[in-house]
Amino acid sequence: MNISIIARRSFYSCARLCIREKKESIVHPTKHLVQDLQQKKRDSYRLTSFPESTPLTPTESRMATKLFAKPTRFLTSVFDSDKLPPYQKPEIAFVGRSNVGKSTLINRLTNNSKLVKTSSKPGHTKSLNFFDIAGQITLVDMPGYGFRSQEAWGDLILYYLRNRTQLKRLFIVIDPVAGIKETDKQIMQILDQQPLSYQVILTKRDRLSEEAFQKSKSTIEQYLVENAICCYPEILATGKRRKSKKDNLEQLTQDITRVQWAILTATGSTSSTSQ
Numbered sequence: 278m279n280i281s282i283i284a285r286r287s288f289y290s291c292a293r294l295c296i297r298e299k300k301e302s303i304v305h306p307t308k309h310l311v312q313d314l315q316q317k318k319r320d321s322y323r324l325t326s327f328p329e330s331t332p333l334t335p336t337e338s339r340m341a342t343k344l345f346a347k348p349t350r351f352l353t354s355v356f357d358s359d360k361l362p363p364y365q366k367p368e369i370a371f372v373g374r375s376n377v378g379k380s381t382l383i384n385r386l387t388n389n390s391k392l393v394k395t396s397s398k399p400g401h402t403k404s405l406n407f408f409d410i411a412g413q414i415t416l417v418d419m420p421g422y423g424f425r426s427q428e429a430w431g432d433l434i435l436y437y438l439r440n441r442t443q444l445k446r447l448f449i450v451i452d453p454v455a456g457i458k459e460t461d462k463q464i465m466q467i468l469d470q471q472p473l474s475y476q477v478i479l480t481k482r483d484r485l486s487e488e489a490f491q492k493s494k495s496t497i498e499q500y501l502v503e504n505a506i507c508c509y510p511e512i513l514a515t516g517k518r519r520k521s522k523k524d525n526l527e528q529l530t531q532d533i534t535r536v537q538w539a540i541l542t543a544t545g546s547t548s549s550t551s552q
């Protein structure tokens with residue numbers, strides 16, 4: 278990943294937040310850059326596209342797979358905001374519309390198809406479910422939005438998103454067949470206002486041809502470049518093995534390792550797993 282682009286993106290995000298909050302002085306001594314942004318010179322700071330992602334190094338891949346090969350366990354299910362557990366490990370959560378494959382993704386990451394219950398029926402996950410990864414990270418599976426009403430879905434999850442200081446990054450899971458929906462956009466706006474770092478993961482890659490998948494991905498990237506503030510500038514992907522295609526196993530394995538690595542970096546776990 279091109280560090281200068283990420284740095285520029287972070288600055289741009291920060292500056293836009295400051296402008297919105299009318300706290301320009303926060304970005305002093307780069308105040309002139311903020312003025313530039315206000316004077317419609319934004320394009321020089323804006324990403325025009327997502328950077329091409331570079332392959333993980335063998336060390337990075339090894340660290341990612343090593344951590345997720347360690348024991349994982351279910352911790353608890355939570356239905357009420359006043360019962361959120363006081364875990365102090367860095368936390369990562371998965372949010373998205375019903376049936377996009379959030380729970381399946383956690384099973385894939387941990388290589389344990391029985392860790393989380395999944396279903397072809399939307400609305401399967403109804404609580405916040407907490408999982409421990411190697412005693413180092415907590416993963417949280419969430420009920421899908423778009424299936425139940427905002428009231429039924431919203432209170433618990435919005436409370437969690439607004440108050441969970443140990444939450445290091447929220448992964449927004451999107452089905453590339455359906456594309457980005459209004460509910461995804463709404464959640465991004467909430468996170469941008471917060472601000473809270475988030476990253477998009479596309480599931481069900483196997484359901485599209487490579488060409489259609491890339492097209493859906495670029496449409497989402499375009500939306501993010503134009504609208505999102507706190508979005509990490511790399512879209513991740515996962516999928517399941519297509520029986521007809523023997524050659525996609527390697528790709529799927531690399532995809533999962535990339536998600537694992539993103540979790541390691543988001544939670545600051547890259548040094549503790551290197552020994």
Ligand SMILES: Nc1nc2c(ncn2[C@@H]2O[C@H](COP(=O)(O)OP(=O)(O)OP(=O)(O)O)[C@@H](O)[C@H]2O)c(=O)[nH]1
Binds near residue numbers: 378
């Ligand atoms: N083809 C394909 N199907 C998938 C993939 N991931 C998940 N599915 C299927 O999608 C359905 C929903 O998966 P879940 O993981 O339960 O989805 P969820 O987002 O947790 O759904 P809710 O709990 O209802 O919010 C199941 O039938 C999965 O087998 C994938 O990568 N490819």
Ligand SMILES: [Mg+2]
Binds near residue numbers: 379381401
């Ligand atoms: Mg689920």
